[in-house]
Amino acid sequence: MTAATFWKSYTIKDTIANFALAWKSVPETTLNGVWRNLWPRVVHGFKSFDEGEDVKDILKLVKEVRSLGDGGDGEEEEVTDKPQAAGKELTIPKLREFMQHVTSATQSTLQHDPDMERSMQVVEALNRAAYTCSQLLDQMVMAQQQKKITSFFHPLSSPAPGVAGPSTSGQTRPSSSTSLVSDASTATPLDNDVDDELAELGSASSEDELPTYS
Numbered sequence: 001m002t003a004a005t006f007w008k009s010y011t012i013k014d015t016i017a018n019f020a021l022a023w024k025s026v027p028e029t030t031l032n033g034v035w036r037n038l039w040p041r042v043v044h045g046f047k048s049f050d051e052g053e054d055v056k057d058i059l060k061l062v063k064e065v066r067s068l069g070d071g072g073d074g075e076e077e078e079v080t081d082k083p084q085a086a087g088k089e090l091t092i093p094k095l096r097e098f099m100q101h102v103t104s105a106t107q108s109t110l111q112h113d114p115d116m117e118r119s120m121q122v123v124e125a126l127n128r129a130a131y132t133c134s135q136l137l138d139q140m141v142m143a144q145q146q147k148k149i150t151s152f153f154h155p156l157s158s159p160a161p162g163v164a165g166p167s168t169s170g171q172t173r174p175s176s177s178t179s180l181v182s183d184a185s186t187a188t189p190l191d192n193d194v195d196d197e198l199a200e201l202g203s204a205s206s207e208d209e210l211p212t213y214s
Contacts, residue, residue, distance in 0.1 A: 009107070017110055017120055024124070092144070095137040102130040 036043045106123045113119035 013116075014107075014110060017116070017123065020120055021124055021127070090136075092137065092140050095133055095140070098133055099130065099137065102126055 032043050106126050109119045109122045109126075113122070
């Protein structure tokens, strides 16, 4: 299903159902905590925020593992993080297919059940049941797209020998051979005549004595 197809099939009834589910998921302790800051007189018997459900489940599992370790018969059993049946593997395409089935079931329930309250209860139960698979799908996709840190580093190419490096002034520095060739190629006949005249004056001054003044 594409985004355009989803928005075409998304109705006001779906919006109301999503809003009701989101509002119903807000715990009462959160509402009391907000109203305690805004209007303290209407909040009675305020309690601190409870720990998250995930934290409670983790602590419960830790306690169960400890009790098994203390009361066991001494045999160590291998505990896997994600137990799977032999020959079966949970892949990203299978999880996406499962989530598509859940989405289709929720849409079908909202469209065909005339009792909106009952349909919302069914949708809420489906979303709660598929929450674990949705989280696992997100983790697997992120792990597949994550790159190694070495992929961001590339070796620097060394300059070729005999090539003059750039100057600090931003202009290219020509080599000595290139400058000699360019000077010889750009010389004009006028420059050659001036050089000849200077040479003649130098030789004349060396042969003739300059007059002295008393």
